[in-house]
Structures are given as C-alpha cells and as structure tokens.
Amino acid sequence: MTSVSAHLSTSGTTPAPASSPWSPWSAAWTKHAARLTGRPDASVTVTPASGGPKGFSYPATAEIQVDADLIGDPEIADPRRLGHRSKVPVAYGVLLHEVAHVIHSHWDPPPSVPPVVREAALMLEESRIEGHYRTARPRDRRWLRRAMTSLIVPDDTPTDTTWSAAYAAGLLLARVDAKILYPADVREPRRAITKVLGRKLLKGLRAIWREAQTVGDTDTDRMIDLGERWCRLLGINPTVNPGLPADDAATSAIAAAIAAAIDAILNNPADTPEPRGDVPGIYVDTDTPITWTERDPRDAERQAAHRLTALLRRARHREHARTIQASSAPPGRLRTRAAVTLAAQRAAGAIPTAQPWQRAVRRPVPDPELTVAILIDASGSMDAFAAPMSSAAWIVAQASTRAGATSATLAYGERVTVLIPPGRRPTTVRDMQADAGMERFVEACAEADRLLHLSTPGTARLLVVVSDGHYVNPEQSQATINRLHNTGCAILWLAPDNKHWSSRVYDNTTTITVDDPTTCINLIGKAAVDALTRA
Structure with missing residues (x-):
C-alpha cells in the first residue's frame, strides 16, 4: 500500500x-x-x-x-x-x-x-x-x-x-x-x-x-x-x-x-458535480434530512418570536390615507368664497354646485401582503453555529407566519430541501446538522422564487438567508442577489459570529452578525423593518 x-x-x-x-x-x-x-x-x-x-x-x-x-x-x-x-x-x-x-x-x-x-x-x-x-x-x-x-x-x-x-x-x-x-x-x-x-x-x-x-x-x-x-x-x-x-x-x-x-x-x-438524473438541473427534496432532530421551542425562543412578530406587523402596517373632501353641508371648515358662490347660485334660481364645506377624511389602507423566504445554509462551514442558526431560522419563520405573511423555509447543501412549505406554521425547532460538502445557494433562491414568487412585484417580499456566505461560486451568488434586489425583494442576511473567519458580505443585503438569536432579536427585527421599508 x-x-x-x-x-x-x-x-x-x-x-x-x-x-x-x-x-x-x-x-x-x-x-x-x-x-x-x-x-x-x-x-x-x-x-x-x-x-x-x-x-x-x-x-x-x-x-x-x-x-x-x-x-x-x-x-x-x-x-x-x-x-x-x-x-x-x-x-x-x-x-x-x-x-x-x-x-x-x-x-x-x-x-x-x-x-x-x-x-x-x-x-x-x-x-x-x-x-x-x-x-x-x-x-x-x-x-x-x-x-x-x-x-x-x-x-x-x-x-x-x-x-x-x-x-x-x-x-x-x-x-x-x-x-x-x-x-x-x-x-x-x-x-x-x-x-x-x-x-x-x-x-x-x-x-x-x-x-x-x-x-x-x-x-x-x-x-x-x-x-x-x-x-x-x-x-x-x-x-x-x-x-x-x-x-x-x-x-x-x-x-x-x-x-x-x-x-x-x-x-x-466545470469543477462542479453533475446534477442527479432524476431531477435535471435542480436539486430539491421534500423530506427533512434524517440527521436533523426536532425539539420543542424554548421559552426564550417563543418570547423572541413574539417580539419579532410585533416588529413585522409594524413593518407591514400602513398609516391611514388622508384626503381632503369638499361637501355642501357640515361638518368641516367653511370656505368663504365657496359660500358666497353657493348663495349667489341659490339667489339666481340656479342649481347649486358650490360646496362650501371642506373636511379631511382618513381612510384605512390595507396592509400589503408580506412574503418571507428563509434559506438555511447546511454546509460544513456552518457546523459550529448550527444551534444558534437553527434557532434563528425558527424564530423568523414563526414570527413571519404569525404576522400574516406567506413564508417557506428551505435548507441548501448538496441538495435543496423544503423544510416548511408555504402555508404551514413551524411547530418545532429543527436542529440542523451542517455537514454538507457544498452549498447550492443559487438553486435554493430559484426554488424559493418558484414557491413564493420573490421576483414578482406587487407584494412586500423578504428573503432571509442564514449563512456565512462562503460559497464555491460567489459571483453567481451575487448575481442572484442583484436580480432579486432589482425586482424589489429585500434581503436580510443573518451571519454567524465567527471570531476566526469573518462571514462574506454581499452587496444589496442587510447583514447582521448573530451569536444568540434570542438576544439579537431587536437587531433582526430592525434590520427586517429597514429592509422592507427600502423594498
């Protein structure tokens, strides 16, 4: 040998x-x-x-x-x-x-x-x-x-x-x-x-x-x-x-x-493995990896989800629209010129058209639809941060659903796995095992776009990525981010707190470093609100 x-x-x-x-x-x-x-x-x-x-x-x-x-x-x-x-x-x-x-x-x-x-x-x-x-x-x-x-x-x-x-x-x-x-x-x-x-x-x-x-x-x-x-x-x-x-x-x-x-x-x-023949060109599973265990959320995680729910609802909320409306009768503010015109029309026996009263009317504006996609990096470089990142993903997914958003959670490694499909509320925390040998971020974004229409304008859209950002093809990843950003989709990047190897920061993203998601929820919420405001 x-x-x-x-x-x-x-x-x-x-x-x-x-x-x-x-x-x-x-x-x-x-x-x-x-x-x-x-x-x-x-x-x-x-x-x-x-x-x-x-x-x-x-x-x-x-x-x-x-x-x-x-x-x-x-x-x-x-x-x-x-x-x-x-x-x-x-x-x-x-x-x-x-x-x-x-x-x-x-x-x-x-x-x-x-x-x-x-x-x-x-x-x-x-x-x-x-x-x-x-x-x-x-x-x-x-x-x-x-x-x-x-x-x-x-x-x-x-x-x-x-x-x-x-x-x-x-x-x-x-x-x-x-x-x-x-x-x-x-x-x-x-x-x-x-x-x-x-x-x-x-x-x-x-x-x-x-x-x-x-x-x-x-x-x-x-x-x-x-x-x-x-x-x-x-x-x-x-x-x-x-x-x-x-x-x-x-x-x-x-x-x-x-x-x-x-x-x-x-x-x-190409220095990338060939896609599997059963699903040409894309790698999507619907089964949770068997190495991922489920547990009940802790009290701190529940409280953090409640706080983030309130912040997301605030981000969705729109103030009442204020319009000025003219009227022929009170209440409101009397406009002298219109009142004189009304009196002259009546004296002449004409049909009165002047509206001397004016008031501000506040009409409710329906909250925009909110769509949230959560992508979790399951590659080996995330192994040391699997626990806090799993917690962060559950908190964001739970809060998004409670805030009335349409959300989905996906993991990406060698394949893209749909952990929580649209319309389903996460009940348990999935403790991920980050042991994949590569990360299919571009394919994960494509699958999230297919499920939630992230690139289609008309709704408030937020993509939350839980990753250190170190990918095999960072240029392709940046191009995907740019494409979503140009359609109005906000991108929030939750990066692990790695003291020895800093996470990669991409353009057109709101990036924050997370060590303990339950204590960083205000930062996550503020970043989410800012991202949605700019979208």
Missing part, C-alpha cells in the same frame, strides 16, 4: 536541479509559494519525479518538489501569469497541497509511535491541512480538487480489506467534510467503502476525521491519539500489532470505484 507519508518529510533537502527548461517554473512557483506560506525561505523545484511521488515537501525548511510530468510541456504557459493555472490544474493543485503542508504540518510523530498509528495519523493529516488551507483561501478549492486525481491513486487500496476501506475513506470521504471534494465525486467509492465497513463503523471513523480537522497545527499528542483511536476502532491493537495490516483480500471493488471517480473529476472542467 502506498503511504501518505511518501510525499511528506520533516527533514532533508530537495536536490538542487541543474539548469533545465523547468527553471522558469521553479522560479515562478518559488515566488508564489513564498507569498502563500509567508516564508521568504520557501523554495519550489519543478522536475521529473522519476517514479516518485507527484509532490513532496519539507515543512521544516519550506522546500517543495512538484513532478514536471504533471505539466508535460514547459512551454504550455507562462508560470508568471495567473492564467497558467487553468492550463495545468492538476500540477497547480499539487503545489497548493504541498504549500498547505508547509503552512500547517508542524507536528512530527515520535519514533516510539507504532507504524500503524503513524500511518493513520498522517492519513488524517491530509484532509486536516487541506481543510485549514481552504478556510483561508476558499477559492483554491477547485485546484485542490483537481490535485486529488494525482495524490490519490487506486493502488492505495489494492484489496477490499477493512484497513484499505478505512484508508480510502480517510483520504476520499474526509475531503468531502473538508469541502475539497463534492459528495457527487465520491458517490461510487462511498458505496463500495460502506459495503466493506458498514454504516456504523464508517460513522465512527467519520467522527474521528472530523475531529482531526479541528486540531491545531502543533498538537502532536492529539493527532497521535486520533491515529490510535482509528486503529482500535478497526480492531487493531497497536501494541500487539504495530505494523501495517496485510492486504489479504482477493479483490478491490473500491479501487475500481476510485479509478472511475478520478476519471470523472478529470473530465469535469
């Missing part, structure tokens, strides 16, 4: 290459790596690997080596120009993967660690460093995704043993939770892996790799502990059997599934 440690070392130096056609690439990527890592001593060597790993790095000395065979022709592009990345997406992705190691791999397994534990810990390190890197540079996801076609090879799982299946899960499925790969990318490998491991064991392994993705860059003890837990969950006692398990199975359906997945990624230039 190929070891993930084959491309990572904590000591050593990269051989200095002789003058070659790859020197411009080495020079350009060295400058780029120094900027990304913040280390002036960083160096990149582009040279044929001669059968070795496609990428190699020494985090201690910030030295990186990339296989020139991934580029092919040194004249294919000018590496000093930004556009060269699209010409060599796999090679550039490998470079970024090694850069991520230089930035985040600052722990070293002690020599006393059993080889099987070391291998498990280093395998967990792969998705950990890529997840941390993507947090800082989310737009580089497309290049890291392409790099998987070179960094992961079917030979990593030569047979369908428990260890090989778990190893494949830690390299492939963990990268979905790290938001590098899309769920559709690993659909077939997931089925093959689940067939070997079973759902219960795979769920336990997933808990380990998700915990590993939260570990700091220097926490050696915790990574070693997670590696040992990985082994013991697979029934391996590192003290008794410290070596890597033997590949003693006869076939490898997993390897075939990985090969097919790699081929699909290589032949998908």
Whole structure:
C-alpha cells in the first residue's frame, strides 16, 4: 500500500536541479509559494519525479518538489501569469497541497509511535491541512480538487480489506467534510467503502476525521491519539500489532470505484458535480434530512418570536390615507368664497354646485401582503453555529407566519430541501446538522422564487438567508442577489459570529452578525423593518 507519508518529510533537502527548461517554473512557483506560506525561505523545484511521488515537501525548511510530468510541456504557459493555472490544474493543485503542508504540518510523530498509528495519523493529516488551507483561501478549492486525481491513486487500496476501506475513506470521504471534494465525486467509492465497513463503523471513523480537522497545527499528542483511536476502532491493537495490516483480500471493488471517480473529476472542467438524473438541473427534496432532530421551542425562543412578530406587523402596517373632501353641508371648515358662490347660485334660481364645506377624511389602507423566504445554509462551514442558526431560522419563520405573511423555509447543501412549505406554521425547532460538502445557494433562491414568487412585484417580499456566505461560486451568488434586489425583494442576511473567519458580505443585503438569536432579536427585527421599508 502506498503511504501518505511518501510525499511528506520533516527533514532533508530537495536536490538542487541543474539548469533545465523547468527553471522558469521553479522560479515562478518559488515566488508564489513564498507569498502563500509567508516564508521568504520557501523554495519550489519543478522536475521529473522519476517514479516518485507527484509532490513532496519539507515543512521544516519550506522546500517543495512538484513532478514536471504533471505539466508535460514547459512551454504550455507562462508560470508568471495567473492564467497558467487553468492550463495545468492538476500540477497547480499539487503545489497548493504541498504549500498547505508547509503552512500547517508542524507536528512530527515520535519514533516510539507504532507504524500503524503513524500511518493513520498522517492519513488524517491530509484532509486536516487541506481543510485549514481552504478556510483561508476558499477559492483554491477547485485546484485542490483537481490535485486529488494525482495524490490519490487506486493502488492505495489494492484489496477490499477493512484497513484499505478505512484508508480510502480517510483520504476520499474526509475531503468531502473538508469541502475539497463534492459528495457527487465520491458517490461510487462511498458505496463500495460502506459495503466493506458498514454504516456504523464508517460513522465512527467519520467522527474521528472530523475531529482531526479541528486540531491545531502543533498538537502532536492529539493527532497521535486520533491515529490510535482509528486503529482500535478497526480492531487493531497497536501494541500487539504495530505494523501495517496485510492486504489479504482477493479483490478491490473500491479501487475500481476510485479509478472511475478520478476519471470523472478529470473530465469535469466545470469543477462542479453533475446534477442527479432524476431531477435535471435542480436539486430539491421534500423530506427533512434524517440527521436533523426536532425539539420543542424554548421559552426564550417563543418570547423572541413574539417580539419579532410585533416588529413585522409594524413593518407591514400602513398609516391611514388622508384626503381632503369638499361637501355642501357640515361638518368641516367653511370656505368663504365657496359660500358666497353657493348663495349667489341659490339667489339666481340656479342649481347649486358650490360646496362650501371642506373636511379631511382618513381612510384605512390595507396592509400589503408580506412574503418571507428563509434559506438555511447546511454546509460544513456552518457546523459550529448550527444551534444558534437553527434557532434563528425558527424564530423568523414563526414570527413571519404569525404576522400574516406567506413564508417557506428551505435548507441548501448538496441538495435543496423544503423544510416548511408555504402555508404551514413551524411547530418545532429543527436542529440542523451542517455537514454538507457544498452549498447550492443559487438553486435554493430559484426554488424559493418558484414557491413564493420573490421576483414578482406587487407584494412586500423578504428573503432571509442564514449563512456565512462562503460559497464555491460567489459571483453567481451575487448575481442572484442583484436580480432579486432589482425586482424589489429585500434581503436580510443573518451571519454567524465567527471570531476566526469573518462571514462574506454581499452587496444589496442587510447583514447582521448573530451569536444568540434570542438576544439579537431587536437587531433582526430592525434590520427586517429597514429592509422592507427600502423594498
């Protein structure tokens, strides 16, 4: 089995290459790596690997080596120009993967660690460093995704043993939770892996790799502990059997599934997974995800919903229209000129037409119809804020219904899920599990528009988005927001209070940061009222 440690070392130096056609690439990527890592001593060597790993790095000395065979022709592009990345997406992705190691791999397994534990810990390190890197540079996801076609090879799982299946899960499925790969990318490998491991064991392994993705860059003890837990969950006692398990199975359906997945990624230039065939072009479910639990609302949430209801009713309310009405009889204010004209008409025996009395008449104006759509981001970046965001979504949905609005609540991840259809009042709070590998915000807006006609003028329309705003295609998301805004739909954005990674703010939205929705309800209400007033 190929070891993930084959491309990572904590000591050593990269051989200095002789003058070659790859020197411009080495020079350009060295400058780029120094900027990304913040280390002036960083160096990149582009040279044929001669059968070795496609990428190699020494985090201690910030030295990186990339296989020139991934580029092919040194004249294919000018590496000093930004556009060269699209010409060599796999090679550039490998470079970024090694850069991520230089930035985040600052722990070293002690020599006393059993080889099987070391291998498990280093395998967990792969998705950990890529997840941390993507947090800082989310737009580089497309290049890291392409790099998987070179960094992961079917030979990593030569047979369908428990260890090989778990190893494949830690390299492939963990990268979905790290938001590098899309769920559709690993659909077939997931089925093959689940067939070997079973759902219960795979769920336990997933808990380990998700915990590993939260570990700091220097926490050696915790990574070693997670590696040992990985082994013991697979029934391996590192003290008794410290070596890597033997590949003693006869076939490898997993390897075939990985090969097919790699081929699909290589032949998908859009860097987005294909839509499912049963619903072409849009991803809509009507069933609540089974991982979401329901509970009764707390007293603080009920009170917050009552307060927001009052604020929304105030936003809908329109003052009475005041009109001036002339009359031939009191009550009202007598206009002298009209009174003289009336007297003259009567004296002349003419039909009186003058109306000497004038009064102000106040007529009630019907409140405009209010339509509210609530969209909840269920992607993995929202996991730490799932509880307050679930609470905020229920409060807004409950208050909107009580205020007489037509509302609907949708969640969006790999698919768009209609949680509460129009005309139904939410009775329970759904505690969401934010574990999706991507976020279909544009499709969610399209479905909300279909259900509630958000882009049709004539009513007061409010779109409430519960999200950190970090999407794969922010330009498309901004275009969707602009389109709704131009039709008069107000957009209120509830962003999580993330101290380490600020939420993305889009134009034409009213954005507020929410930590505890029950205490921020006045801010939410004011923002909603302001948004509706401007709509």
